[in-house]
Amino acid sequence: MAAEAKPQIVTHVNKLNYFSILLLLSFNVASGAGGTWKLLLNEVGISAMHSQLLINDRVIMYDRSNFGPSKISLPSGACRDSPNDVVSKRDCSAHSIEYDVAFNSIRPLTIESNTWCSSGGVTPEGALLQTGGDKEGERKARMFYPCDDESCDWTEVDNALNVRRWYATNHVLPDGRQIIVGGRNQFNFEFFPKTKAPSLYKLPFLSETYDVGQENNLYPFIFLNSDGNLFIFANNKAILLDYNKNTVVKTYPKIPGGDPRSYPSTGSAVLLPIKNLEAEVVEMEVLVCGGAPKRSYLLALYKNTFVKALDTCARIKINDDKPQWVLEKMPRSRVMGDMILLPNGHVLLINGGSSGSAGWELGREPVLNPDLYHPNKLVGSRFQVQNPSTIPRMYHSTAGLLRDGRVLVGGSNPHQFYNFTDVLFPTELRLEAFSPSYLESQYWSIRPRIISLLSHSTVNYGGILRLRFMVFGIGGVRSPVKVTMVFPSFTSHSFSMSQRLLVLDHVELVRIGVWTYEVRVKAPRYKNIAPPGYYMAFVVNQDIPSEGIWVRLQ
Incomplete structure (x- = not known):
């Protein structure tokens, strides 16, 4: 049976014509491993299933609240009743923490209801909105407002959602609201804050991409397009949705080969760097990487057979008149990997395994090497293998960009409970960068x-952004110097929600001192290109980025 589930690469010309695509499957890995790893903390108390960087350079992490005590106590010796906890009905441990990047320290936070496999994003004011979860937490929203001391903690909003949201995806919208799409047995979407009637909108696309017994449509990949519509990818298909009218305005071709890329056949996706923001039609290109072949989840769950994961990426220009997927091969198979946009516009593929699928105990062969993807290089030279970690990051791992340019990596708990012994991949509490x-x-x-x-x-919006910077090397500045803006994403289950990077249009570079320069660029003009809120802004010289600064776009 396992052989039936192996991915088939289309090679015959007639099949190429049938799919109307160009398959670019030969590749060469760029020479030279790079990057370094550092263990930050040996134990943070919880497994970082979800994470979000906030504007005070602290990262909120949490897992779930109903599977027994964690390794960190609640603040001030507090305890809470936990009737849905199958291990402990009274829990004195925390299931959320705040990580302070500057001081490399943590403090426990209090969540009152179950946040398991939930979603979220940041508001224009810089607060974290978290939505859904399981059982008593499935229709709740939770807010975290950042502070500079230790006074801030989670607050909960009862009945904030119309239906249960478990394994859903959020995206920040041009008006600052968030749309919440899908979830287990939810073929619909809604908004936070709630809209007036109707407050729940059917989305048949999610039922059309549902595989019986496997799902393969959870945590859909969602990106805001330059026309204000939403690109939504689930399983192996994608649409462009006018969410205001609840109308599908474009249907894209099925991804080549037809293998699923959504949970539990979990791949990942990014919207590639957005450039030429003044163009009449801004080019928007989506990259989807990894996943698991058809029936991989069932074979792992019922047959203890772990099929090799997909080893391809697919790119599509979503605003083309006749958009087509273009396939290219990765250096390795990867399922449950994360994809992170770096300040210089490169993409980091990190975490995951090379066989099996997402789900408890269903992944095998951890992928320890990240891969760097260079979007602007020629096909065949885009991937560069990076130096490996020593820590497997399997199901329920996270990764996210920090303002200093590092990537924070945590989590990995492929078990129903915390499990530290006698398992292939123990529950992981270590935090590294x-x-x-x-x-x-x-x-x-x-x-x-x-x-x-x-x-x-x-x-x-539309203003001139002036950034002064210093470069201390003689002749070290080469034009064009780029300015990039990165929106801080909410990360869970191998997808960074609302992640986007903008390359601002260049106006002028002026030398104003021996080591000092000023670059002048145009801020985005439209909220469809860049939703309002806080971004990390970087100056990039010869592909080397500065440390970022927070700027608020409004």
Whole structure:
């Protein structure tokens, strides 16, 4: 049976014509491993199933609240009744933490209801909105407002959602609201805050992409397009949705080969860097990588057979008149991997396994090496293998970009409960950081250092953004110097929700001192291109980014 589930690569010309695609499956990995790993904390008390960087450079992490005590106590010796906990009906441990990047420290936070396999995103004001979960938490929303001391904690909003949201996806919208799409047995979407009647909108696309006994349509990949519509990918299909009218305005071809890429056949996806923001039609390109062949989940669950994961990525220009997927091969198979946009526009593929699927005990062969993807290089030279971690990051792992350019990596708990012994992949409480090669000391002489704007400054839509920076190497600045803006994403189950990177249109680069320069760029003009809120802004010189600063776009 396992052989039936192996991915089939289409090679015959007639089949190419049938799919109307170009398959680019031969590749060469760019030479030279890069990047370094550092263990930050040996134990953070919880397994980081969900994570979100906030504007005070602290990262909120949480797992679920009904599977027994964690390894960190609630604040001030508090306890809470937990009637749905199958291990402990009274729980004195925390299931959420705040990680302080600057001090490399944690503090416990209090969540009152179950946040298992939920979704979220940041508001224009910089707060974290979290939605859904399981059992008593399935229709709740939770807010976390960042603070500079230790006074802030979770607050909960009862009945904030119309239906149960478990394994759903959020996306920040141009008006600052968030749309919540799908979830287990939910073929619909809604908004937070709630809209007036109707407050729940049917989405047949989610039932059309549902595989009986496997699902393969959970945690759909969602991206805001430049026309204000939403690109929604589930299983192996995608649509462009006008959510205001609840109308499908475009249906895309099925991804080549037809294998699923959504949970539990979990791949990942990013919206590639958005450029030429002043163009009449802004090019938007989606990259989907990894996943598991058809029936992999069933074979792992019922037959203890772990099929090799998919080893392909697919790109599509979603605004083309006749968009087509273009396939290319990765250096390795990967399921449950994360994809992170780096400040210089490269994409980091990290975490996951190379066989099996998502779900309890269903993944095998951990992938320890990240892979760096260069979107602008020629096909065949886009991937670069990075140095490996020593820690498997399987199901329920997370990764996210920090303002200093590192990638924070945590989590991995492929078990029903916390399980630290006598299992293939013990519940993982260690927190580590991956530093891409652009942080290496050899690039010190060309690395920009922003000296103004001040962090947390406000930038208006369509305005001129002036960033002064220093580069201490002689002749170390080469035009064009880029300015990129990265929206901080909510990460869970191998997908970074609302993640986007903008390359701002260049106006002028001026040298104003021996080591000092000023770059002037245009802020995005439209909320469809860049929803309002806080972004990390970086100056990039010769592919080497500065440390970012927070700017608020409004």
